[in-house]
Amino acid sequence: MSEIKKVVLAYSGGLDTSIIIPWLKENYNNPEIIAVSGNVGQADELEGLEEKALKTGASKLIVADLVDEMVDDVIIPSMMMGAKYEDYLLGTAFARPIIGKKLVEIALAEGADAVCHGCTGKGNDQVRFELAIKRFAPTMKIIAPWREWDIKGRDEEIDYAEAHNVPLKISRETNYSKDKNLWHLSHEGLDLEDPANEPQYDKPGFLEMGVSPMQAPDQATYVTLDFEKGVPVALNGEKMKASKIIEGLNQLGGANGIGLLDIVENRLVGMKDRGVYETPGGTILYRAHEVLEMITLDKDTKHMKQKLAIDFADLLYNGKWFTPLREALQAFAVDTQKHVTGTVKLKLYKGNIITSSVTSPESLYSEKLVTFEESDYNQDDATGFINLWGLPDTVQALRELGKL
Template identity: 70%
Template sequence: MKTQYNKVLLAYSGGLDTSIIIPWLKENYSCEVIAASADVGQGTELDGLEEKAIKTGASKLYVLDLTDEFIDDYVFPTLQAGAKYEGTYLLGTSFARPPIAKHLVEIAEKEGCDAICHGCTGKGNDQVRFELSIKAFAPDMPIIAPWREWDIKSREEEIDYAEAHNVPLKINRETNYSKDKNLWHLSHEGLDLEDPSLEPQYQKPGFLELGVSPEQAPDTPAYVTIHFEKGIPTAVDGVAMKGSDIVRTLNKLGGENGIGIIDIVENRLVGMKSRGVYETPGGTILYFAHAQLEMLCLDKATAHYKELVAQKFSEIVYDGQWYTPLREALSAFVTETQKTVTGDVKLKLYKGNIIPAGTTSPYSLYSEELATFGEDGIYDQKDSAGFINLFGLPVTVQAKCKKNWPKE
């Protein structure tokens, strides 16, 4: 027999999965359902959500404004790390889950809920991200995952269930992409994208939502200057802004110029490969600008080691392990490296391309006098001979010894 619950908190987005979960929970658990939605910058997707949740059977809906917390406490620390999953994906869905799960636990405890429910599929990464984050704050809280229980096998069957239970939907069978949107990004999966041999329909009206394809971008480049303080963006074109407004501003500018559209086949945590199209216009600009500034401000040893940390950091975020000692330790390392990552980065945006247009920093390690091809008074080129002799000593020794080795 199923464990019965009196009151269940549902992580509710109003999308296809969570829309049908409300009546499903009431049918299968005979419980009160409280819905909770997180505003992480998805905009109009929250319109009419309360009415929809109540009509579908929820007793109430919480809408949490987490946008600033999401950007300041999760996105920007990951940006400072330079973390890109498999060198490409800017983790837009990944780091949105930990703050949402943290607040779900707070609401569940406040409401006296005896279980938390999510709509993540058994094939995806989000089930891990939500559940690990919930366990970090409520290790004994039961978790209901309908996709691991019900008989529904596809999104088409979900639509059938919704229609049978009079659940209103914003999608139809032809536009049934699986999407996830927040202030940082928008993902597209499913339908024709499940065939990697097919080119995404970028020109199709309504496919791209955060911008235009590079072909549709203006023929004139746009310039932007971003200021960073200790690796955190704080101003755009000389105007100081909070983090979320910086992302909004760069989303608009980047979207207009076809920036930040990627088409990837990624390795999911559960073992399968998944093809998706991601739009991250503002984030792509910020990552590029931050890397330009680090080029100027970090020494070689730190920069190269930080690349190793960035790869591991990206895997931790992707795998839902934000609330772990290792992530905290790596963040401490990253924070230390960012003490001198302050300055201005000017970029040229043109038809999907980001082109460096000048970087300055009061902590720059670049010395024009030292690096010049012209005459200088601080570098003695004769010194390089001794350096090469010592650096090449192992090569020299091996070459001499090999003369006495037996012939093969």
């Protein structure tokens, strides 16, 4: 421990990372601590962060703007693939590889001896951070206090904070474990640890990105999204970059109670975990993209992409973003988007997303073929098709009847 002179700490200002600074000072012979916070769209959570970090012992705070990198390099390719992990839209997992990579860049630039994070030994984030660190600095020492200290839980963390005069924004009654970025907000802990307890959606202060469907307006809201080769390029007719589109969709979706998810998911480390997620804009964006693909992708490509989406989501969820397989799967996803260009109009109403219309200059949908009225399609062609398609079944049946 005496060899550790300088540590780069992944710093959010939450309960875990707030007490890690004095803990590192006490247990690693008073090293210099550079706090690094990745701005991934958590907005107001960055306010007052520098003052807090310096007051608790950090030499400085570096805030890295990672919003567009997270959106363009991780979120959009994942949306193209349709990646979901057990219906979860991967909010926390989207940010971790980008933050991990930036921690290494700063650690190397600052000449740090170690990188430290506040992830617990029970969760997925420890794996996501550390695999990113190992990818870009394989010999860098990693400090994970939750795997070293004798603190057993969040109540004891609060005790430690109070004893060391570390200011906190939470109390013992409101200390949900939360993670927020541009894409989502997660809630874990307290009453949510028992799946028998209904989430308190209507309780003031629980939801932060929107309202519950019960509190949403009685009037529907229409939203229009334009895509070019699978990339969202305009919201309600206004051209803007993808991160701004998500920001706008968060406001529209949040106001209409869109994107609430309550699941018990299978963590990488082997246990099941109950989480409540708010993903208003992301839920709308995924749906719009899926609707556009319905008329622009052929059947075989669509079905193969749905199969590979599970593998892609697993890689991201399990921290293996910086791997050859993810790169190969992403190349496939991007290639499938060559014709995914068009406009989708959706109706938002009390937690529901209703498709209003979809148009595309690259559409495979032919009204002339599918119409119930007269068309150029020759229905007699179906006879030979069915005979050939069902030939194996016919032969098997004849064998069973002894007529082969």
